[in-house]
Amino acid sequence: MKTDIRNRKDIEKLVNAFYNKVKTDEIIGYLFTEVAKVNWEAHLPKMYNFWENILFCTANYNGNPMMKHKELHEKSPMTQEHFQHWISLFNATVDKLFEGPKAEEIKNRAMNIASLMMYKTLN
Numbered sequence: 001m002k003t004d005i006r007n008r009k010d011i012e013k014l015v016n017a018f019y020n021k022v023k024t025d026e027i028i029g030y031l032f033t034e035v036a037k038v039n040w041e042a043h044l045p046k047m048y049n050f051w052e053n054i055l056f057c058t059a060n061y062n063g064n065p066m067m068k069h070k071e072l073h074e075k076s077p078m079t080q081e082h083f084q085h086w087i088s089l090f091n092a093t094v095d096k097l098f099e100g101p102k103a104e105e106i107k108n109r110a111m112n113i114a115s116l117m118m119y120k121t122l123n
């Protein structure tokens with residue numbers, strides 16, 4: 001039986017599952033592994049903080065994601081398809097693991113941030 005996203009431990013489970021898929025994904029994987037050469041030990045805790053702050057207002061994330069993605073786009077151009085694919089992977093991961101109001105909220109927030117990011121990055 002699926003539960004809602006209740007705490008940081010659930011966020012860790014979601015984020016780990018999501019980036020496990022991302023790493024080997026045919027459409028966006030290379031942006032992480034070859035272009036940005038992501039240090040996963042640093043990136044994953046940042047993402048736990050990012051989403052924990054969004055869902056539970058913990059005020060433990062203070063980065064600048066818009067800037068990071070603009071820099072990434074300058075190194076290797078991204079397209080609307082990349083962002084749409086990111087969203088579909090993210091939604092599929094949420095739906096596989098969780099259900100409830102917080103699960104719906106995180107998908108809505110991801111979609112809104114992705115739209116803004118696309119607008120700021122691709123224009």
Ligand code: HEM
Nearest residue numbers: 031032036038039050063064065068082083086110113114
């Ligand atoms: C095509 C879509 C996307 C790609 C390819 C992508 C890729 C990346 C990469 C390579 C990094 C840098 C990791 C590092 O520090 O080396 C990053 C950071 C990050 N991404 Fe994305 N991303 C995408 C979409 C999104 C979306 C839609 C969100 C939010 C809903 C998001 C949130 C973040 C955050 C919060 C960081 C950490 C920024 C920091 O350093 O504080 N990303 N992303």
